[in-house]
Amino acid sequence: xxxxxxxxMAKRNYIFDTIRRSFQLYGFEQIETPTMENRETLTxxxxxxxxxxxxxxxxxxxxxxxxxxxxxLKAANKSDFDEVAFFNKNVSNLADMALRxxxxxxxxxxxxxxxxxxxxxxKRYQIQPVWRADRPQKGRYREFxxxxxxxxxxxxxxxxxxxxxxxxxxxxxxxxxxxxxxLNNRKILSGIxxxxxxxxxxxxxxxxxxxxxxxxxxxxxxxxxxxxLSADELEKIQPLFKIQGSNDEKLNQLSSFLxxxxxxxxxxxxxKFILDTVNSLGLNKAILEIxxxxxxxxxxxxxxIFEVVSNEAKMGSICGGGRYADxxxxxxxxxxxxxxxxxxxxxxxxxxxxxxxxxxxxxxxxQVLFINFGEKEAGYCxxxxxxxxxxxxxxxxxxDASKMKKQMKYANDKKIPFVVMVGEDEMNSGQLSLKNMExxxxxxxxxxxxxxxxxx
Amino acid sequence: xxxxxxxxMAKRNYIFDTIRRSFQLYGFEQIETPTMENRETLTxxxxxxxxxxxxxxxxxxxxxxxxxxxxxLKAANKSDFDEVAFFNKNVSNLADMALRxxxxxxxxxxxxxxxxxxxxxxKRYQIQPVWRADRPQKGRYREFxxxxxxxxxxxxxxxxxxxxxxxxxxxxxxxxxxxxxxLNNRKILSGIxxxxxxxxxxxxxxxxxxxxxxxxxxxxxxxxxxxxLSADELEKIQPLFKIQGSNDEKLNQLSSFLxxxxxxxxxxxxxKFILDTVNSLGLNKAILEIxxxxxxxxxxxxxxIFEVVSNEAKMGSICGGGRYADxxxxxxxxxxxxxxxxxxxxxxxxxxxxxxxxxxxxxxxxQVLFINFGEKEAGYCxxxxxxxxxxxxxxxxxxDASKMKKQMKYANDKKIPFVVMVGEDEMNSGQLSLKNMExxxxxxxxxxxxxxxxxx
Numbered sequence: 001x002x003x004x005x006x007x008x009m010a011k012r013n014y015i016f017d018t019i020r021r022s023f024q025l026y027g028f029e030q031i032e033t034p035t036m037e038n039r040e041t042l043t044x045x046x047x048x049x050x051x052x053x054x055x056x057x058x059x060x061x062x063x064x065x066x067x068x069x070x071x072x073l074k075a076a077n078k079s080d081f082d083e084v085a086f087f088n089k090n091v092s093n094l095a096d097m098a099l100r101x102x103x104x105x106x107x108x109x110x111x112x113x114x115x116x117x118x119x120x121x122x123k124r125y126q127i128q129p130v131w132r133a134d135r136p137q138k139g140r141y142r143e144f145x146x147x148x149x150x151x152x153x154x155x156x157x158x159x160x161x162x163x164x165x166x167x168x169x170x171x172x173x174x175x176x177x178x179x180x181x182x183l184n185n186r187k188i189l190s191g192i193x194x195x196x197x198x199x200x201x202x203x204x205x206x207x208x209x210x211x212x213x214x215x216x217x218x219x220x221x222x223x224x225x226x227x228x229l230s231a232d233e234l235e236k237i238q239p240l241f242k243i244q245g246s247n248d249e250k251l252n253q254l255s256s257f258l259x260x261x262x263x264x265x266x267x268x269x270x271x272k273f274i275l276d277t278v279n280s281l282g283l284n285k286a287i288l289e290i291x292x293x294x295x296x297x298x299x300x301x302x303x304x305i306f307e308v309v310s311n312e313a314k315m316g317s318i319c320g321g322g323r324y325a326d327x328x329x330x331x332x333x334x335x336x337x338x339x340x341x342x343x344x345x346x347x348x349x350x351x352x353x354x355x356x357x358x359x360x361x362x363x364x365x366x367q368v369l370f371i372n373f374g375e376k377e378a379g380y381c382x383x384x385x386x387x388x389x390x391x392x393x394x395x396x397x398x399x400d401a402s403k404m405k406k407q408m409k410y411a412n413d414k415k416i417p418f419v420v421m422v423g424e425d426e427m428n429s430g431q432l433s434l435k436n437m438e439x440x441x442x443x444x445x446x447x448x449x450x451x452x453x454x455x456x
Numbered sequence: 457x458x459x460x461x462x463x464x465m466a467k468r469n470y471i472f473d474t475i476r477r478s479f480q481l482y483g484f485e486q487i488e489t490p491t492m493e494n495r496e497t498l499t500x501x502x503x504x505x506x507x508x509x510x511x512x513x514x515x516x517x518x519x520x521x522x523x524x525x526x527x528x529l530k531a532a533n534k535s536d537f538d539e540v541a542f543f544n545k546n547v548s549n550l551a552d553m554a555l556r557x558x559x560x561x562x563x564x565x566x567x568x569x570x571x572x573x574x575x576x577x578x579k580r581y582q583i584q585p586v587w588r589a590d591r592p593q594k595g596r597y598r599e600f601x602x603x604x605x606x607x608x609x610x611x612x613x614x615x616x617x618x619x620x621x622x623x624x625x626x627x628x629x630x631x632x633x634x635x636x637x638x639l640n641n642r643k644i645l646s647g648i649x650x651x652x653x654x655x656x657x658x659x660x661x662x663x664x665x666x667x668x669x670x671x672x673x674x675x676x677x678x679x680x681x682x683x684x685l686s687a688d689e690l691e692k693i694q695p696l697f698k699i700q701g702s703n704d705e706k707l708n709q710l711s712s713f714l715x716x717x718x719x720x721x722x723x724x725x726x727x728k729f730i731l732d733t734v735n736s737l738g739l740n741k742a743i744l745e746i747x748x749x750x751x752x753x754x755x756x757x758x759x760x761i762f763e764v765v766s767n768e769a770k771m772g773s774i775c776g777g778g779r780y781a782d783x784x785x786x787x788x789x790x791x792x793x794x795x796x797x798x799x800x801x802x803x804x805x806x807x808x809x810x811x812x813x814x815x816x817x818x819x820x821x822x823q824v825l826f827i828n829f830g831e832k833e834a835g836y837c838x839x840x841x842x843x844x845x846x847x848x849x850x851x852x853x854x855x856d857a858s859k860m861k862k863q864m865k866y867a868n869d870k871k872i873p874f875v876v877m878v879g880e881d882e883m884n885s886g887q888l889s890l891k892n893m894e895x896x897x898x899x900x901x902x903x904x905x906x907x908x909x910x911x912x
Contacts, residue, residue, distance in 0.1 A: 001492060003566055005573065006485035006580070013486070025845050027822040027852030029462030029870075030469070034599050035491065035555075035585065036457060036511075055492075056514040058551050060589045068546050090524050094550065095514045099491075110459055117461065119869030121855055124462070129491065133516045143490050156855035158834060165842075281838055366483040378614060382737055386621075389481045396483030399577055399612035413575030414485075 120153030150340030191264015512551035606796030647720015
């Protein structure tokens with residue numbers, strides 16, 4: 001897990017602030033949920049692999065004593081001992097809570113719990129860390145931030161349009177010059193498996209199609225055949241792989257491929273609505289692209305599926321999202337359709353770093369440092385300091401009367417652009433010596449000139 | 457643990473933003489440390505009671521299996537079984553990490569770990585949640601935010617002056633009209649126990665004195681006597697309880713009380729410097745008060761001690777802090793003196809709520825809602841929406857063409873001040889119908905008039 005230094009924090013805040021501002025501009029309101037949820041709120045929601053990546057929190061006090069000192073532990077060395085059962089049972093005895101694994105499940109729990117206080121459709125955003133006990137590797141961390149915006153309680157496809165615009169707004173504002181918002185629809189994927197006569201095979205078929213770009217057509221066909229598609233069915237699916245051209249051309253080809261699937265055509269209709277509406281509004285830097293091989297989060301998405309990739313830096317998907325017909329059903333609130341997107345702050349950070357997109361102002365820190373020449377001079381500077389701060393200028397006085405070299409090094413290390421020196425002469429004349437650290441230029445100014453110089 | 461609704465989050469952000477802005481104005485830079493630290497980084501730092509309040513994180517995978525299925529567990533039911541030893545040993549086998557208990561220890565760990573990358577004196581701030589397995593009660597939560605600012609690597613008392621100013625700045629900016637910054641010094645407390653001839657009794661003496669306001673003089677004397685002070689020693693301490701008057705008067709009385717204690721007089725000198733310097737600069741709404749009974753964090757504070765209380769609301773201390781001569785020694789970096797303060801965001805929230813100090817702008821959400829009359833009208837509104845957002849106006853379109861009443865209720869629930877209606881007429885004329893939700897007034901405007909009306 002990572003410490004964030006001042007320089008890194010400043011850049012991270014630049015990302016979070018940009019995202020937050022756009023979320024608010026689009027009418028989303030912030031919530032926060034606790035770091036720890038009851039264990040049973042999280043378990044069983046992310047599949048077996050997900051479950052194994054959840055961080056569990058140990059019981060405390062008497063309950064922990066009881067869990068540790070209990071007769072069942074005697075069984076641990078008997079020959080007919082069932083290790084897995086023992087393990088599972090003991091984890092649920094030992095751990096009552098678990099750390100947030102994503103923002104979606106706690107959000108669903110929140111909506112159900114507070115349903116009577118919420119104005120639906122509920123447009124909420126949430127920017128908080130989540131934890132996964134993954135093996136750490138480049139671009140994957142055990143603690144990382146998710147930035148989610150969801151609209152829940154509305155079936156309208158206008159929400160999808162708004163979210164596409166929101167992707168465009170945020171990433172353009174962050175300075176990205178070219179990125180693709182890939183668009184697919186779970187109904188199109190259902191249509192495909194229906195058309196080839198194997199609706200029950202939607203998941204293996206989609207998983208195989210998803211690899212087209214990575215492993216090529218031949219390998220995909222091999223995999224489809226291994227996964228149980230007959231030669232006849234394989235032939236039926238081939239036109240799908242030839243779909244190409246502009247979005248409209250893709251939609252036309254897809255329409256004829258899916259002409260006999262009601263659900264498939266519904267997916268095309270939704271996709272066309274999103275495309276047409278977004279096109280009529282225009283996009284800033286984003287390119288909106290239909291991608292029928294896109295298949296993320298298949299477990300719960302039921303309509304539109306989004307994924308965003310940078311066209312300037314190699315870095316997998318930096319954002320994602322989609323529509324789900326039933327997010328809150330697991331917690332007892334049925335028929336709550338929603339659509340949401342998530343910005344991957346850490347990957348966005350890496351892309352921005354690679355492309356040098358952070359503006360200098362993002363990491364600006366103290367603007368003016370007062371050099372400390374001793375007690376009397378420092379006292380004089382404190383007054384000036386106070387006047388600068390009243391003008392919203394970030395300013396500080398070096399606290400010790402250390403050697404000049406040390407104080408200047410501090411200004412350099414902290415990248416402070418202006419240094420002010422006040423000695424006997426300056427105190428007598430009421431003037432200040434101002435050094436511009438970039439140009440090296442040194443001038444004598446009064447306090448109002450100092451304020452205007454800094455604000456230039 | 458708590459969920460935070462949009463209204464509450466908006467108010468919390470108002471507090472955090474105000475604190476953050478002042479921290480930056482004073483030259484502090486933000487860091488963040490991970491939620492989880494290695495268990496041994498935290499244990500043994502907060503006393504036995506603190507240790508028992510730490511949330512531990514269960515091992516995962518093979519290590520957990522090994523911890524659970526091990527021969528030692530067989531011992532659990534033998535007659536000579538040592539439950540405490542078993543318990544401690546097993547917790548350290550079962551849990552490798554623990555949740556941040558405060559921001560101070562992780563900060564000390566951070567400074568030692570990154571000492572070569574830090575420009576000292578290091579002025580850092582940190583705003584993050586911490587966790588304590590306390591029994592929840594009013595004003596005390598298991599997950600709560602701390603907002604800390606520390607200067608480490610400088611002995612200068614100017615830092616204390618800056619921190620007093622920072623308390624004043626933040627709490628005045630939050631709208632508090634009267635609050636006291638109580639000031640004491642660990643050296644004064646040492647001096648007191650020295651003067652009565654029992655320097656080794658500093659802690660019991662201080663703990664008793666600390667209760668003066670709560671339990672009265674008689675009970676304090678009883679307690680001091682129970683804690684081992686002789687009649688003679690008790691008599692020696694009595695002048696301390698009669699100290700009163702202005703800060704200067706208090707300091708004078710204290711000086712004569714502590715005249716034979718070198719360390720005590722040093723404490724007075726430091727306190728006088730802080731008082732005089734702060735007085736020459738002036739304070740906004742704060743009252744700076746010497747309080748010789750103040751004794752927080754005695755375990756590691758070595759100089760100035762601060763505590764802030766509201767004079768308008770009953771709520772214990774809302775901020776605290778002090779100087780420590782050696783924060784990083786436990787992690788192997790000696791002689792690193794520092795001074796820091798902490799804002800208790802949750803208590804500040806409660807005080808502000810009680811005193812109705814949150815401005816309306818703090819909870820402002822969407823400024824303009826477009827009513828949805830159907831697909832064609834909605835399409836028209838999307839364009840207007842886009843123009844408002846380009847002017848930084850927070851605006852949204854109700855996503856479904858629901859009944860008017862439902863849409864208006866949504867605007868009311870979300871406290872949206874302006875509602876725009878666009879029907880056939882408006883689409884033809886290029887005008888919009890604007891309803892001011894507070895006055896009820898309805899006008900016909902074009903888009904630029906709409907923008908100026910909202911920005912009024």
